[in-house]
Amino acid sequence: MAGTDRRRKSEAADFCREDAPAIILVEPQLGENIGMVARAMLNCGLIDLRIVNPREGWDRDKAEKCSSGARLVLDRARFFTSTKEAVADLETIYATTARPRDMVKAMVTPRQAAKESVELATRELKTGILFGKEAKGLHNDDVAMCDAILHLPLNPAFASLNLAQAVLLIGYEWYTMNDDTEERYIPETRSKMARPATKEEVIGFYEHLERELDDSGFLRIEEKRPSMVRNIRNIFARVELTLQEVQTLRGIVAFLSNGRSGGPGKGK
Amino acid sequence: MAGTDRRRKSEAADFCREDAPAIILVEPQLGENIGMVARAMLNCGLIDLRIVNPREGWDRDKAEKCSSGARLVLDRARFFTSTKEAVADLETIYATTARPRDMVKAMVTPRQAAKESVELATRELKTGILFGKEAKGLHNDDVAMCDAILHLPLNPAFASLNLAQAVLLIGYEWYTMNDDTEERYIPETRSKMARPATKEEVIGFYEHLERELDDSGFLRIEEKRPSMVRNIRNIFARVELTLQEVQTLRGIVAFLSNGRSGGPGKGK
Structure with missing residues (x-):
């Protein structure tokens, strides 16, 4: 549906930033690649696509198909007849290319380029990243215009x-530079039962379990009991149990004890 | 050529590590995707590919074609009939999946997972990363087996x-965690002339330029001369000139001065 479509697109655009690096494709050959680039850009919140002299007859329909819905990037793409024009308004440009043997030129990692892009953006300066023709790479003249060479650390x-x-x-490095996702966290769920259990609830479970273990004879060796109890408590202490999970564990204990000492829930 | 081919492959394998995370594809549907995964793995130095119940009749030839030469990953791939068997020897496994609504599960970024994988590897513990069926993702039962959910920060x-x-x-994060490429550096070139110029060579150029600027009248206003000279020197001081570049600049000055004051090289 057009309506749904429009809504989805505008949401994706909401996470894009005008001050993100421009992506400049120099002489791309295939519509498929242009489309997949648009998709990758939108994945990473990049919106400024510039295309210099694409191969004549590149297939716009294929580009759109391969963009997996990133049409808004293709719709906003700008076309240029020279790299010079494509980069005219940018302050810093990076070349993605193999290291040229006889040029003296700074090399940067994508993380460093992302850091610099973000820093430059705070001063309202804009960066761009140049990509050459598939398989052939950038012309040396285009590389010479660039401030640094962006080298991807890979095998x-x-x-x-x-x-x-x-x-x-490259876009991912830029996106994560601006992203504040915690490195490791446990997200909240919608269920109220998913709240972390209080210590009273957790200790209630420990004591329930230990009563049943006493009853069953598992803890029968007096001098070993304290350390066994501590070891068992430490297993569950590492888990950060929710209230739901505490209740599940109490249910397990009750049901396992059932055949031995009466109905479930007996060992309250 | 087979010989060349073999040499290239063994070189790519040299940069792979057995203690890198295993990549576990659960029920992949298309040979193309398996091939492209093998390529991405080899890009990142990952070599341990495990495949659980691929779609019957998946196209091994297409996989190889789409691997762009990463056949050694495909050749070493192992096949399993259950996720449980595929992860049996691993200590920590991550699920790549959308956040399940009703599971209480730690979320990690790919950078954090890479950090943990490297740290665990130092203790000879091995990690794996589970990927579900294209478009469908992982079964909840497989997610429940995992230690954490790996969430890619993207739009x-x-x-x-x-x-x-x-x-x-994900592989890139792991590779860069082990990689010691400097964030920004100027690589050495093979040319001897590309060595950084000494201060004597650089100052020789400054003095050459300033003599010609004096001769030409550019620095004629006495009270402004010192600050103009400093400003001009500061332009070039930011460049970290090589010997070659100093000589090129001296040539430029000589040739530009040529029409004015005699032959090139006159202003020695």
Whole structure:
């Protein structure tokens, strides 16, 4: 549906930033690659696609199909007849290319380029990243215009990526530079029972379990009992149990004890 | 050529590590995707591919074609009939999946998972990363087996990646965690002239330029001369000139001065 479609697109655009690096494709050959680049860009919140002299007759329909719905990037793409024009308004540009043997030029990692892009953006300066023709790379003249060469750290004996993958890795570094996702966390769920259990609830479970273990004879060796209890408590202490999970565990204990000492729930 | 081919492959394998995370594809549907995953793995130095119940009749030839030469990963791939068997020897496993609504489960970024994998490897513990069926993702039962969910920070309204791209981003984080490429550096070139110029060579150029600027009248206003000279020196001081570049600049000055004051090289 057009309506749904429009809504989805505008949401994806909401996470894009005008001050993100421009992606500049110099002489791309295939509509498929342009489309997949658009997709990778939108994945990473990049919206400024610039295309210099694409191969005549590149297939716009194929580009759109391969963009997996990133049409808004293709719709906003701008076309240029020279790299010079494509980068005219940018302050810093990076070349993605193999290290040129006889140029003296700074090399940067994608993480460093992302850091610099973010820093430059705070001063309202904009960066761009140049990608050359599939398989052939950038012209040396275009590389010479660039401030630095962006080198992807990958298996040196197997480093070749397709255009969209290179855009994805570089865009990902930029996106994560701006992203504040915690490295490791346990998200809240909608269920009220999913709240972390209080210590009273957790200790209630421990005591329930230990009563049943006493009853069953598992803890019968007096002098070993304290350390066994501590070891068992430490297993569950590592888990950060929720209230739901405490109740599940109490149910397990009750049911397992059932055949031995009466109905479930007996060992309250 | 077979010989060349073999040499290239063994070189790519040299940068792979057995203690890197295993990549576990659960019920992959298309040979193309398996091939592209193998390529992304080799890009990132990952070599341990495990495949659980691929779709019957998946195309091994297509996989090889789409692997762009990463056959050694495909050749070493192991096949399993259950996820349980595929992960049996691993100590920590991560699920790549959308956040399940009603599970209480730690979420980690790919960078954090990479950090943990490297740390666990130092204790000879091995990690694995589970990927579900294209478009469908992992079964909840497989997710429940995992220690944490690996969540890729991307445009939340446009986060869908294909299998190989997800493997690439995760593998890239692992590879860079082990990689010591400097964030920014100027590599040495083979040319002897590309060595950084000494201060004597650089100052020789400054003085040459300033003599010609004096001769030409550019620095004629006495009270402004010192600050103009400093400003000009500061332009070039930011460049970290090589010997070659100093000589090029002296040539430029000589030739530009040529029409004015005699032959090139006059202003020695």
